Amino acid sequence: xxxxxxxxxxxxxxxxxxxxxxxxxxxxxxxxxxxxxxxxxxxxxxxxxxxxxxxxxxxxxxxxxxxxxxxxxxxxxxxxxxxxxxxxxxxxxxxxxxxxxxxxxxxxxxxxxxxxxxxxxxxxxxxxxxxxxxxxxxxxxxxxxxxxxxxxxxxxxxxxxxxxxxxxxxxxxxxxxxxxxxxxxxxxxxx
Amino acid sequence: xxxxxxxxxxxxxxxxxxxxxxxxxxxxxxxxxxxxxxxxxxxxxxxxxxxxxxxxxxxxxxxxxxxxxxxxxxxxxxxxxxxxxxxxxxxxxxxxxxxxxxxxxxxxxxxxxxxxxxxxxxxxxxxxxxxxxxxxxxxxxxxxxxxxxxxxxxxxxxxxxxxxxxxxxxxxxxxxxxxxxxxxxxxxxxxxxxxxxxxxxxxxxxxxxxxxxxxxxxxxxxxxxxxxxxxxxxxxxxxxxxxxxxxxxxxxxxxxxxxxxxxxxxxxxxxxxxxxxxxxxxxxxxxxxxxxxxxxxxxxxxxxxxxxxxxxxxxxxxxxxxxxxxxxxxxxxxxxxxxxxxxxxxxxxxxxxxxxxxxxxxxxxxxxxxxxxxxxxxxxxxxxxxxxxxxxxxxxxxxxxxxxxxxxxxxxxxxxxxxxxxxxxxxxxxxxxxxxxxxxxxxxxxxxxxxxxxxxxxxxxxxxxxxxxxxxxxxxxxxxxxxxxxxxxxxxxxxxxxxxxxxxxxxxxxxxxxxxxxxxxxxxxxxxxxxxxxxxxxxxxxxxxxxxxxxxxxxxxxxxxxxxxxxxxxxxxxxxxxxxxx
Numbered sequence: 001x002x003x004x005x006x007x008x009x010x011x012x013x014x015x016x017x018x019x020x021x022x023x024x025x026x027x028x029x030x031x032x033x034x035x036x037x038x039x040x041x042x043x044x045x046x047x048x049x050x051x052x053x054x055x056x057x058x059x060x061x062x063x064x065x066x067x068x069x070x071x072x073x074x075x076x077x078x079x080x081x082x083x084x085x086x087x088x089x090x091x092x093x094x095x096x097x098x099x100x101x102x103x104x105x106x107x108x109x110x111x112x113x114x115x116x117x118x119x120x121x122x123x124x125x126x127x128x129x130x131x132x133x134x135x136x137x138x139x140x141x142x143x144x145x146x147x148x149x150x151x152x153x154x155x156x157x158x159x160x161x162x163x164x165x166x167x168x169x170x171x172x173x174x175x176x177x178x179x180x181x182x183x184x185x186x187x188x189x190x191x
Numbered sequence: 192x193x194x195x196x197x198x199x200x201x202x203x204x205x206x207x208x209x210x211x212x213x214x215x216x217x218x219x220x221x222x223x224x225x226x227x228x229x230x231x232x233x234x235x236x237x238x239x240x241x242x243x244x245x246x247x248x249x250x251x252x253x254x255x256x257x258x259x260x261x262x263x264x265x266x267x268x269x270x271x272x273x274x275x276x277x278x279x280x281x282x283x284x285x286x287x288x289x290x291x292x293x294x295x296x297x298x299x300x301x302x303x304x305x306x307x308x309x310x311x312x313x314x315x316x317x318x319x320x321x322x323x324x325x326x327x328x329x330x331x332x333x334x335x336x337x338x339x340x341x342x343x344x345x346x347x348x349x350x351x352x353x354x355x356x357x358x359x360x361x362x363x364x365x366x367x368x369x370x371x372x373x374x375x376x377x378x379x380x381x382x383x384x385x386x387x388x389x390x391x392x393x394x395x396x397x398x399x400x401x402x403x404x405x406x407x408x409x410x411x412x413x414x415x416x417x418x419x420x421x422x423x424x425x426x427x428x429x430x431x432x433x434x435x436x437x438x439x440x441x442x443x444x445x446x447x448x449x450x451x452x453x454x455x456x457x458x459x460x461x462x463x464x465x466x467x468x469x470x471x472x473x474x475x476x477x478x479x480x481x482x483x484x485x486x487x488x489x490x491x492x493x494x495x496x497x498x499x500x501x502x503x504x505x506x507x508x509x510x511x512x513x514x515x516x517x518x519x520x521x522x523x524x525x526x527x528x529x530x531x532x533x534x535x536x537x538x539x540x541x542x543x544x545x546x547x548x549x550x551x552x553x554x555x556x557x558x559x560x561x562x563x564x565x566x567x568x569x570x571x572x573x574x575x576x577x578x579x580x581x582x583x584x585x586x587x588x589x590x591x592x593x594x595x596x597x598x599x600x601x602x603x604x605x606x607x608x609x610x611x612x613x614x615x616x617x618x619x620x621x622x623x624x625x626x627x628x629x630x631x632x633x634x635x636x637x638x639x640x641x642x643x644x645x646x647x648x649x650x651x652x653x654x655x656x657x658x659x660x661x662x663x664x665x666x667x668x669x670x671x672x673x674x675x676x677x678x679x680x681x682x683x684x685x686x687x688x689x690x691x692x693x694x695x696x697x698x699x700x701x702x703x704x705x706x707x708x709x710x711x712x713x714x715x716x717x718x719x720x721x722x723x724x725x726x727x728x729x730x731x732x733x734x735x736x737x738x739x740x741x742x743x744x745x746x747x748x749x750x751x752x753x754x755x756x757x758x759x760x761x762x763x764x765x766x767x768x769x770x771x772x773x
Contacts, residue, residue: 037358047530048530063433067515092518112526120522
């Protein structure tokens with residue numbers, strides 16, 4: 001459906017993408033959208049490349065996102081952003097953490113890590129917002145808040161007021177982490 | 192109330208609302224969460240249990256149904272192979288309380304060893320099957336399945352797939368039906384399936400299938416949507432329905448099948464007569480297509496839509512001539528990122544030892560299947576639950592002395608309970624000179640940490656009787672049972688060599704809890720002393736994701752390292768520091 005917004009959250013298994021999709025699901029449902037969120041559990045969570053699809057609009061049928069369909073790709077790791085750009089719509093935006101996590105083939109020396117891949121994508125006309133989310137997360141109080149920092153970056157690009165996001169954070173994360181995650185969200189927004 | 196639920200939670204809610212009294216399951220992606228969500232209800236409403244395997248689970252559910260309760264059993268597609276024995280005869284006995292079997296297929300094999308299509312079981316066992324297309328339907332179909340089961344005196348299969356089971360969509364949540372358990376009445380002619388009785392039951396099964404076929408015509412879950420101009424009609428079901436509507440909107444007519452067995456033939460014929468060109472769009476095998484073709488109706492199916500893998504809206508769009516423009520990609524090669532054993536995974540030390548000793552390893556199903564990937568490449572075969580133990584015996588029987596001292600079976604604690612123990616009985620009974628390694632990480636790992644009979648806890652996390660693995664192995668007749676800590680490489684090497692050299696069956700229990708368990712506290716990360724690191728890369732040979740090489744020296748990622756210290760034992764120059772043994 002043309003009025004459906006498609007958003008991919010990509011990263012490395014164990015980085016906390018499930019919390020980000022939970023937060024988005026809550027936020028978008030509260031905003032009154034029809035929402036579908038699709039994730040894959042099991043084998044792929046063991047340090048492998050992971051993808052979550054979030055789609056919302058007036059009426060959403062498919063829970064998945066194919067080539068040329070994503071309005072946004074939010075990536076928790078640098079080359080994971082580049083792995084999925086075939087799914088990006090023309091004019092779509094990549095938001096990525098600049099953190100580098102070597103996959104096993106790089107660790108073993110069977111492959112090399114393409115460190116300048118974001119510059120390459122930018123040169124080809126892809127809109128890339130690169131953020132050192134790990135540093136901002138640490139500044140907020142926990143390296144684990146990378147997901148919420150990136151949600152902060154994303155929030156600037158979606159037509160939903162910040163206070164709604166903050167309410168969704170309060171309703172999604174454990175009470176003792178709410179303040180830290182709110183700081184992470186604000187840092188992501190550049191505030 | 193409306194809620195955003197994953198399909199599996201919606202199934203659990205539907206079963207709850209449908210009055211389920213008992214659930215017994217064995218975990219398996221993508222079905223696991225159904226049982227986990229059901230376990231959150233109080234025991235006074237829903238009794239929930241993990242069983243050691245799917246066959247046991249289905250038989251427990253059978254007993255609960257026989258007693259007049261509503262029962263459910265959940266499993267992944269290959270789990271139904273294990274439960275197939277009770278399944279086929281349950282079709283003959285029928286039920287007292289409603290009996291639902293949830294089976295989750297995994298097209299594209301996100302987390303499975305094959306891509307089998309469970310609909311064949313519905314046909315082969317002569318059972319009705321329902322197939323939802325989103326969370327809302329998952330709830331409704333699960334709830335209705337109990338009624339259907341009792342109305343037609345049959346177990347009902349509820350088929351999920353990964354994209355339904357693990358996708359969230361908005362779901363209307365309702366109330367639990369209040370229902371009295373049916374009183375137990377002895378009916379030996381219905382439930383004692385010996386030939387004399389079974390012969391009388393088979394015609395009942397056939398008559399039931401005819402009645403169900405008639406019911407299918409008016410079943411509210413089969414729905415003809417006469418959108419479009421009548422040129423194209425599509426018969427589809429499950430997640431494919433969503434892809435069709437997403438890709439083609441209202442431009443085509445759709446017959447949405449919610450009950451893939453038995454199929455509504457009159458409805459299909461009527462739908463076919465109203466469209467110019469008929470398609471069947473279904474993932475995996477041509478099950479609907481075969482039926483339509485057998486009816487003599489021309490239909491386009493698998494010649495256009497693959498028998499392999501998953502579809503998406505793009506698959507459908509491309510097949511109907513719509514251009515799909517892929518986004519811009521980088522020219523650099525993006526290295527693959529396969530799943531791997533976690534930093535600090537206790538399986539790594541044992542696999543390192545096996546690889547170092549060039550041992551042939553018959554592997555099994557679980558996280559430890561990842562011992563097969565580079566750089567360890569330590570696994571020679573993985574077939575199905577338990578096949579390592581039975582397989583190593585067959586391997587050694589044929590090769591005898593040529594393999595006996597250098598071949599092992601490797602199996603996890605939960606998989607050993609599931610179907611490894613029978614293989615071990617076979618090893619002992621048939622006097623096999625085989626070595627079996629039980630990787631006991633005190634949890635069912637791959638499916639997301641479920642308790643099992645070896646962990647000492649039940650599904651609710653309450654203390655339970657615990658299988659004593661050492662005593663169990665000895666009672667089977669294994670005289671040589673050794674326990675080793677896989678973080679201790681020297682001990683692993685010694686024990687492995689001794690047990691391989693022994694001229695009788697032996698078991699090595701490689702015991703250390705999964706590092707992802709909350710009860711396991713990480714130790715401080717190791718650091719590399721650059722003055723001592725000689726760049727030999729020996730620490731890299733065990734494939735720990737926390738260790739990489741930068742500027743010619745080893746580097747430990749402090750965010751991943753849990754201080755297990757296995758790498759430290761590999762370093763000949765003491766360059767890895769910290770992570771002292773407990």
